[in-house]
Amino acid sequence: MMQWEKLLASGRFDPTKKKSTVHDSFRSEFEIDYDRIIFSAPFRNLQDKTQVFPLPEHDFVHTRLTHSLEVSSVGRSLGKSVGEYLVDKYPDLFEIGIHSSDIGAIVAAAALTHDIGNPPFGHAGEEAISDFFKHHPYGIVWQGQVKPVEWTDLCNFEGNAQGFRMLVAHNNGLKLSYATLASFTKYPRPAQVFERDKKRRSQKKFGFFADQIQDYAHLSKVLGLGKSSPECWSRHPLAFLVEAADDICYSIIDLEDGCTLGLVSFEQSRDLMVEIxxxxxxxxxxxxxxxxxxxxxxxxxxxIGKLVEECVIAFCQKEEEMLTGDFDQALTEIIPSAAALSKISDLSVQKIYRSKPVLEKEAAGFQVLEGLLEVFSMALNHKFYQTELYSGRDKSILRLLPEDFPLEGWGEHVNPYPMLRALIDFISGMTDKYALALYRKVKGISLPGA
Known part of the structure; x- marks a missing residue:
């Protein structure tokens, strides 16, 4: 059984040390997490990644950045309310210096990063990266060079796992607390598992790639996270609040955006919210x-205020089952307003997510990301594996990679998985506009400066 004293233990992620802390007389360790995320480059890039809709000229709709800020705000409210319950129920938390505001700060910071691993063009971007390795000749060509578990990763790009990878990367300087990282990880399992338990929400997707399994194992050991199977861990209980904050925001705010753009009538939107x-x-x-x-x-x-109240009550009712790992559902599926949220979801799929502007954006995303992966993957393959095909064009393409891209040491007998992960890091980290501009240039559709 998990214990709150350990789940909320101080310390920053660092597999090379037993414990790493940052001392600040004005901010808690978890408030420092929030500030580091706000000032990070990956977070700033979310301002030019669309949430659902392409950005219109006149009406405001949400980007990934504004969505993340709103989810974080809701997460803080959820965390502080739950924190008051936990500190009252477990007096030892107060004794070790944990206050309700600390729990609010953990959930707020984790919620702030919940979309940080999403590629350009949203979920269509995830599918485009996956489909490239599944179906494109210059994606499939790598299958024989990597391990089966690594190939499963490449064929199933997952924004949550990419986010974890970014948050634990040594070169981004974040070094977040263990509690924030665990609360971020809604799906604490790798891509390849023997058998997924479809009844467990935490196994719906995966939360880290093959080369991060040891990172998560280290984190879980520090916090005392349980296991739901030999290959899968139980969620950190605060991950349920991060998930609830996201579910609340995208359900209600996507509906608001759909109404603003005229895809859903005001009367429909009002009536759906009145049901809650x-x-x-x-x-x-x-x-x-x-x-x-x-x-x-x-x-x-x-x-949103009503849904926050319902989720806090649900969390408090299920908290002990979370500690044993027996509870594994979305909080928004067990609250009194679950049926009303389901109606909103059904309408959003019908009227918003399948609307012409959204579908056009998704189609563009497939074209752009496949095109970028094609030219870079081809150039890398020619340079290191089909060297007889290496051309001047390939040289020019590879010069467009970041300065810190690993371009040394690969060859016929070297597993290229780390190199391919670095390529996906580069492309998935792009903003929508940069991806489109680079695609046009490498395809000769536009010239630099044009």
């Missing part, structure tokens, strides 16, 4: 606001 608000909805108060934007904003705020 129930007796709290006062039509006469809503009529005091003159514009649709104002009415949507107040409905959204009230609805």
């Amino acid at each position: 608000l129930r007796e709290r909805f006062k039509p006469e108060k809503l009529e005091k606001y003159t514009t649709q934007t104002q009415k949507l904003a107040i409905l959204r705020a009230m609805t």
Whole structure:
């Protein structure tokens, strides 16, 4: 059984040392996590990664950056409310210096990073990277060079696993706390498992690639995380709150964006949120606001507040089962408003996620990312494995890779998996605009400076 004193232990991720801490008289260790993330380059890049919609000229819709900030805000509210319950229930937490604000800070920091591993063009980008290795000749060519477990990684790009990789990378300077990293990891398992338990939410996707398994094993040992099977760990309980914050925000705010862009009527949006608000909805108060934007904003705020309350209650009810690893569902699936959220999800799929602007963006994403992977993968393959085909064009392409890209030491008898991971790091870390601009240049569609 997991113990809160250990789950919230101080210390920063560093597999080379037993314990690493940062001392600051003004900020807690977990507040430092939040600040480091805010100032990091990968987080800044989220400002030019679309959440669902391409960015229109006039109406505001959410980018990955604004979405992440909102999820973090909701996560902080969830964490602080749960923290008050935990500190009251477990007095030893207070004795070791843990306050409700610390738990709020952990969830806020983890929620801030929840999309940090997402590639350009959202989920279409994930599929495009996966499909390149599954189906493209210059993707398939690597299969015989890597281990089966590594090939499973390459054919199943996962933004959550890419995020974990970025957060533990030695070259980004983040060095986050163990508690924040574990709370970030909603799916504590590798890509290749003997048999996935479909009843366990934490096994729906995977949370780290083959070369990060030992990193997560180290983290789990420090925090005392349990295992749900020989290959899969149980979630850190605070990961349920990070997931709930994301579920609440994308359900309600995607609906708001869909309404703003005219894909869903105001009346439909209002009625769906009223199903959650129930007796709290006062039509006469809503009529005091003159514009649709104002009415949507107040409905959204009230609805999110109600869902936060329900998720806090659900967490407190299931907290002991989380510690034993027996509870493994999304909190938003067991709250009183679960059916109403399901209706919103169904409508969003029908009217928003399959709308023409979204589908056009996804189609562009497939074209752009496949094209970038093709030219770089081909050049790398020609340089190190089919050397007779290595050309001047390949040389020019490879000069476009980052300065710290590992371009030495590969060859016929060397496993290229680390090199391919570095290539995916480069492409998945791009913003939408940069990916499109680079694609046009390497394909000769536009000239530099044009």
